[in-house]
Amino acid sequence: MDERKIRSELAKILADEPKNYTKILELSSKLASFDQDNVRFSVDAGVIDRLGTELVARQETAVSELVKNSYDADAKKVVLKFEDSESIGGTLFIEDDGLGMTKDQLINGFMRISSTDKLRHPLSERYNRKRAGQKGIGRFAVQRLGKKLTIITQTLNGDHTLVLTIDWSHYKGDVDLGNITNKITTIPKRKDEGTTLKIEGLKDRWSQAAIKRIYRYVSAIIQPFPLSEEKVIEEKNGQVEILDPGFKTIFKKIEGDKAIVIADESKMIYNHALAEIDGWIDDNGLGIYSIVSKKLDIDKYGEIGSDPDDMTIPFTHLKKVRFKAYYFVYNSGLIPQMHETSIKKAARTSGGIRLYRNGFRVLPYGEPGNDWLKLDQSVTRRSILPVHGNNNFFGFVELTDEEGEFNETSSREGLMENEALIQLQNFVYRTLMQSVFITAEARNIKIVSGQQKDGKLYEKIELRIKDIAHTLESLDLELEKEEGNIQVKNRRKKRLKKLKKDIKEVAKLQKEETSKMLKEKSMLRVLSSVGITIGQFIHEVRDYVINMESDVKFLLEKLRSDTVLTERLLILDRNITTFKSYTSYFDNVISQNVIRELKPIEIQNRVEYFWKSIHNDALKSNIKFEIPERNGSYLYTIPMHPSEWSSILFNFYTNSKKAIKRTEKAGEIKIECGLDNNNIFLEFSDTGDGISEENEEKIFDEFFTTTSPNSLNEIDSSNEITGTGLGLKIVKDIVSSYRGSIQVVSPKEGFSTCIRIDIPKATDKELEDYGI
Template sequence: MEKKPDIQELKNRLSLELEKTKPDNNVILSLSQQIANLDVDNVRFSVDAGIINRLGTELVGKKETAVSELVKNAYDADATVVRLIFDNSDEEGGTLIIEDDGVGMSREELINGFMKISSTDKIHNPLSPKFKRHRAGRKGIGRFAVQRLAKELVILTKKEGDNIAHRLEIDWSKYKGDKNLLYITNKIEETPSEDINGTSLRLIGLRDKWTKASIERIYRYVSGLIQPFPLSKIRVLQEEERNKTSQDPGFKAEMFKKQENKVVTIADEQSMILDYAAAVFEGYVDKEGSSFVSIESKKLGISELVELGAKKDFPKSKYANLKNVHFKAHYFLYLPEFIPSQQRKKIVDLAQHSGGIRLYRNGFRVLPYGEFGDDWLELDESVKKRTFLPVHSNSNFFGFVEVIDRDGVEFEETSSREGLLETESFQELRDFLYRALTTGIVRIANEREVKVTTNQKNWERKYERPVERLKIIKDDLKKESENTKIENYSGKTKSDIAEELDKKSNKLKQVVETIDEVILQQEQENQFQLKEISILRVLASLGLSIGIYTHEVRQYLASINASVKFLSKKFPDDKSYQSKIERLRKNVEILTTYTSYFDKTVSENVTRELVPQEIPVLVTQFFKTISLDNHKNKTQIHPLKIKGSDLYTIPMHSSEWATILYNLYTNSLKAIKRAEINNGEIFIEIGSDDHMIYLEFSDNGDGIPEDNQDKIFEPFFTTSNSSGHFTDEDEELLGTGLGLKIVKDIIDAYGGNIEVVDSPKGFSTCIRIEIPEATDKDLETA
């Protein structure tokens, strides 16, 4: 047996290595650790290289979350823009390039930051160095996100102000188990810094495929960081120059796909936000003081230029002080006909904190105009006063205005540098913007046949809800009754009084006609709701019938089982007879299991008690029941994949999960049947991610076209066969198009999310459900 070296021998070898002109650092590390291991009085932790792979898998389970973390790192690095290019990513093995124009990293920051596991930099420095942003990235997750996404990584970065850049290469395949993490090296070198600004990550050998839908999901995940306020091209260049100041010019993300040398935009602020605007208003005041506003709406077919004028109804009038002003505003109507439901919530949330009209003077942002809570154009105040009925609050706009005032005379800052003095030019600016915006709003409202003012005459309502129309009618009648007083007729002739009463009579007739229109509109809206309610009533009745049925059947199951046992003792040598009895016994066993499961589900629903739900247990119980007749469906249910422990949701009804799982299961069976395959497969993964419990339900059926992936959660949308000659009663009942809508309603009620995501390898469809995880208080009171 080979003798192990003693501590003195190791020290001698270490001394000899250190005396060399070019010592081998790996040898030095190895000898140092061997010496440390021989310390009889102290012990130290060592780290297996496989920890990198485990952390990447466990900390960042979802690929979209992993990329989102890298986008957040760009934000934390004070980047104004980050660009993601997915190269040949339709299948595994592609490349992802992430480029930002942030402050970059020095060699020391690469070593002590990125290459240091559990770095404390974000703890000690909670604000970014340049724009003082609150850090968005999770502490130390970025490097593991990279490992989760690809097999290799190349980092190219230059610290702002440095003359050199650094290139770091990491091959994640080196980080395998049974190796000491300390001994694995990664090549780092200096490189010419021309054409390098910020940081570039090149992720080679992507472990997943990336579709258009999954790239769009990344954008939605990071949309809270994005601050959309479009600038003219000249101003964009000025903003980039202005990075020398600490004023934050905002953050944008742009995402592209490269296929066969062709780069296509997938997601940016234009395609994911601004393209959903109902209209774009753009206006200017020229050097003479003449004012104009253009109104563009592709959705409504409007393209007009209006000369505004300094005074209402006098378009040729000129502003006395206001010159050289340009503005652009995207006007949003948060209605289904303008914004799809999946996108609408994200844009609304973004508008709540970033909506409004921002002000730039000589290319520099002027605060607080356009900040959250600032109403410098009195748009919110106008909504409260019902000056105009169409929506026009700050959250309905993403826009900016630019003023040129090199001498600082017309638009002078206050002594505190917070805002501008109330000069005549500033007052004219507010007048111009308010009237330009409301001119556009009125034009859009007229095109949509939406009432503009409460006393508007000769108008037919089209889009307002009936309850809103009745409120306006009430206000009109109230005003009319206030004017109908006896004293108002004193001193008037009978003819005058008759004429006035006739006018009021006609007014009341108009009110009656309008009420008739409201009733008709309400009846039309009710048709859709009644259809949904009628089917829900059928389903509710069916649920009640199942409850009664399962309860009654249980009374007979014991005697049926006893009869089967009795029959099995007859003709013990008759194989054909015994085979039939065994088949009967298995069918009774399946019936017993189903009955017990549904009887328990109905009983738990009656109590109406909300308790935290342990999802792995619920899913296991469900599939234990369902698996009894898998041979009939010829579908294999793979073993449940569970990531993590204590996977409890916030308090819910267990019966709601029975509804969710049964809908997903039956949809998968129908998809597998449509695909006409003999080896159907279902795979389920459960885990936790960012305080949410998730369940991913995958099957290898016929899949869901990308265009339909949002529609499947809408009421009455179905991929089942339409009812008719080739559809049996069971399939017609299950194909109402309400199943996933009901599932979505349940999940939405608990603040969760459901969406179609990229499926695992070998599967065609994956639906992901997320529900908030239970808090300690939830679990204590359960």
Template sequence: MSTKEEIQEQLQKAVSEEPHNINKILKLTNKLASLDEDNVRFSVDAGVIDRLGKELVARHETAVSELIKNSYDADATVATLNFANVDSIGGTLTVEDNGNGMSRNQLVNGFMRISSSDKIHEPVSPVYKRKRAGKKGIGRFSAQRLGDKLTIVTQTSNYKNALKVVVDWNKYAMDEELFLIQNKIIEIPKNKDIVSGTTLIIENLRDWWSEAMIKRVYRYALDVIQPFPISKKKIIDNKIADSGFKIICKKNNNVIANEKSMFFEHALAEIYGYVDDNGHAFWEINNSKLPDVETKKPQIIFDDNDNHAQKYVYLKGIQLKAFYFVFNVNLIPKQIESYIRSATDEQGGIRLYRNGFRVLPYGEKQNDWLGLDESVRKRKVLPVHGNNNFFGFIQIEDKNKNFQELSSREGLFRNEAYDELIDFSYKVLIAAIIRVGRERGVKITTDQKDWDAKYSRNPKEALLDAADDLEKLADDLDEIADSTEDTKDESDNQDDSKNKKKEEQNAKQKEKAKKIRDKAKSIRDAVERIEEFNMLRVLAGLGLIIGEFTHEIMQYLSAFKIDSKFLIDNLKKSTEEYKRAVRLKETFSSFEVYTSYFDETISQNVNRELKPIELRDVIKPFVKSVAPDLKRNNITLETDYKGYDLFTCKMHVSEWSSILFNLYSNAKKAIKRSNKVGKILIKAYKDEEKVYLEFQDNGDGIPAENRDKIFTAFFTTSSPKGHKTNMKNELSGTGLGLKILSDILGSYNGDISLGNEIDDYSTNFIIELPVATDEEINEYGL
């Protein structure tokens, strides 16, 4: 081992003779520091990169969504992802954006610096002033989590060349000093197709990717997606207006997820309206999911009396386009519906563009500039048409000079042109949703004549009619109160006592109206659950049969145990009869564990209250119940809990019995087909927003071509049954189990998906559910 003096001499020589050999100088400096007898310093093992990658970014979908958010933070307007050759491990992911790019300083002291403070010092992006979406410092670890090798190519608008860095994550092995590992940075010619931007190429991916996983990446990045037409850049008060952000996800260069496939193709109807050069307004419906809804030709808008074509003086050249969504009526797939609804709640409505520039605040949350939400509350027109039922925009061409912006640059003057615009837009949307509503067979207005004769009503529809009538009664009461108020205002000479009495009467009228509306809302809330109650009634009947069966079986188990013990005590151990008696006792013991578990689960159904579920509290009794069956089938089962308080959103505990037993049954069959010594692993963990459960087995796995089919009703991997099969075998592979689990979890805004296998396991089901809120945990004293 070299002495302190020898190392100092070597260091001096390196600095004077090899000043460009920075790595050699660093190594000698590190050795010299380790011999310091008066001071100690922290050092960092290179293996920390691998550990941080796995611990900070547990799921590969999350890792990719973090890279997308980094593009958003860099003021990109589009990020394009391409997953190449990813049906098995070892593929390549390319992430390209047209953001600001990184300078050498930003690349070296930002991206390549662990726990950099850039996003703390600069909480908003430089151009569009976006609030940073990416988690601080996770981007680099996301890249490590995804693959073995990362290539970064980045260019800025004000530098002549692009920069390229290649990071081989395999260099970051344990027992190596982190700061001694070097990554070459070189300058290369710019990509002339973009002004600035960054491309990440991640090679030798650690996971395979299905189309469902790629779509999940899109959903995970939803909070930065703006599903609207990209507007032109506009400078307001020396700030460039944000022109939106789009994501395109491809697999082998074929589009898998973009705004069209993930949003607009699920719209019930595409509505279009315009005003021609004569001032006549037209509307039409394109690409509807319902038959006979699409208009064969543009429909003209009539005046309020329906006598003459409406003529607009100030709206020549105006265009409107909107995508219309109706929720909770089985028109959109459940998983897709949940995130589309989330997006419409935050960003739904009709936005306004002038010559390609966004005009605020129209279409912002809580901005009901067209009166759509107000119209829903008044219930003059019944088909749903609130702002959260639309993604749309209105385009005003620059040649139309009738609209003037306010001096604050926020909004337009309320002139005649503005009033015409509201009238035109509202009429286009209402005409379209009425046409859609008629085809759906829903009531259009509260006083619609002969509706019963055309559409036979079921109890659900009758209840909705009753709610409509209550709403109309509430409206009438409000109108009476308002008219009385108007009369009082015009009669200033009336004495105070009469005015006070009128005020009290008006207050009572409005209070009655409020109570009636609350009752109508209660009816509608109940109606939403009718279909669920019908299914629950069927399942309840089945549950009663199972409960009675379990109860009866429990009565006989004691006798079985006594009789089997008698046989064991009175038979010679060397006989075949004794062996059979011992096996019989073991079988009855296993059966007793099963029946006790089901008996307890059925008993819990008496309590219908939903509450947060700690995953340990459902996994442990399940493992205990299947222990005898595991032993009999030579399967080992392990559990792995990461963290504490793994509480899900409010659920019913018995639903977890269905979930776990279904997954166990599938795993057991897969293991049997594989002829292996069986292994099952159940993992439970959480992050800030979700609780996760992974159920892994080492059976025969699921072929790549079936990965996107297994949650489809009646799709099964079980072998076809012969025509002489018994009922038990016939029902064991119907292909409904995973579909039912998906529906259970989907009802709680959760999900079940097929994930990448780990270690010696061949199948990995991943369940995710919203984590319980602090209020829910405190409510139940958990």
């Protein structure tokens, strides 16, 4: 069509159909193409599909982004309902009670790619929440999940409910993005405010295990349940402040006419607790706690001061601190048997007290193996007899830290060890212990040997040393006031001076011992990871040596047969080449271990080096192993030890080899690396025989293995790598020590297993310090 015809048709449309905006826009775009002096950017509609695939590769990430959007919309609750989701093609409903969207917000927010709204408004409108969702990812998350989206939304001040339908199949290549229309209509209001997303034609199947997995994923990011109740506070200057009531997520599965709750905090854990414990700091800095137990008929309040010997002394560095904990006592008939096993299992991975600062999780507090409140340490001392380890509690601390009392360390390994953190540990630990005592008394359980309680057991050693020093200072001042023999007074002063000096030495030694212990623990972890790697290497070398010996023997016997000789020489050459790449790789691992210095690791480079050393072996084992896929650039982790990544990757690889071998088919392994928020991620996928739902979390436990033989004879007769049950446990310990996470996630299309690692990315300062 030439320019004249387009002008004529546009004029006719404007005259006859002035509201046919789609046609007007299409003709205008065509007309603009005849502008010879100016050029314009155009956007292909296929970009929606490509961005959805690249930005939101995993179904868990996609759902979590939509939950975060509800959080950002100041919702108090969001309910996710999965319908017909056991197979591909189901429907997902996401319904929240947030602020909803106006027509302008729908058009210029949701429907505008690269909207700057979250940049311009980093805090939410009603509760001043720090926004959790990634900027502009929500719409791509929806496209990643299903084929069709219907948005039903209403605001408090709006008169109608808005309904917007988007069919993602229209967003195909070779079509201009601006020429695709989506119908928006109005219907009578269904409720005061809130948004419902209906996502049809789900691209993944959602089993109960996958739904529970996304619940845990979301709960680890956003504070799982409210501690404050919604209150309106009238300020002196006339400003009205509404306190955040918290945020709850409920996951349901529709089966027939029934809606089954798969995951929420009450169903998952809390309804079966022996006691519910709340603690908070009042306006005067005094700690207040409450303990409620319906099973034991307990409903008590009490006070906790910063000095265990004087409950009236306030905490000087604690403000706007609240915490909630649920206390469980196992093997005592206090939990229904049908729930006790699952709660114990959950306690191994989610037990303890987590820490949230300004609404967001602070790692590693509350992670498995992290004993920041010294609960497990207290149990081993046997000073307090009722059970009170981390696995006996589920809970979290909520810090509203507007004044910056609690700051992350430069390595982002938790918070700085300052007086505020010490007081927080003091308050939470002693409150938990007070609650343990109250429940033990109600159960007529012995608390300590001889039934003697000593409040001085409740503090960290550093605090007790400080208290002793302060007491000595006071005693010194009192002695100064006394009248009497000046020689006696001098002797006392000398003794006090020496005692204070000794106490300082004890404190110094204690810190040195702690530092030494941490270094030794780190060293042992590195050595154990290298040891596991070498163990796997020895097995592989044995196979190659046997093959080479066989080839040499054959050559000696068949030296005169030139054709056969040439053929076998080529095989021998390939074996030796692969063997050399193996030896080179492990020689490098050992060399790295000589130097203990940590440094930021560019994960893609590290993975590609591993791939170069291993892909020949994969080929020999009939496994397709393409070069690892990069999603993003400059993928530097926080400072780590290079040999630890060697151990991680080799563990994953040998496990995948075994899993593929058990299928008795050709297999495939895939590695993906990328950036997700402030984390560097690595996903290791294979087409092996998969991991059963009940084993998804067990595989990271020590000594859990599916490949251990039953006898020495089986070891000798088997050519399979023997499982010790320590490999993935060590991998998890490595990852956790760097504030990272490791989990089994939903496999990508065509694969049966996917394990994902998230490690914090290096800060600009860390990169600068290491000259990167």
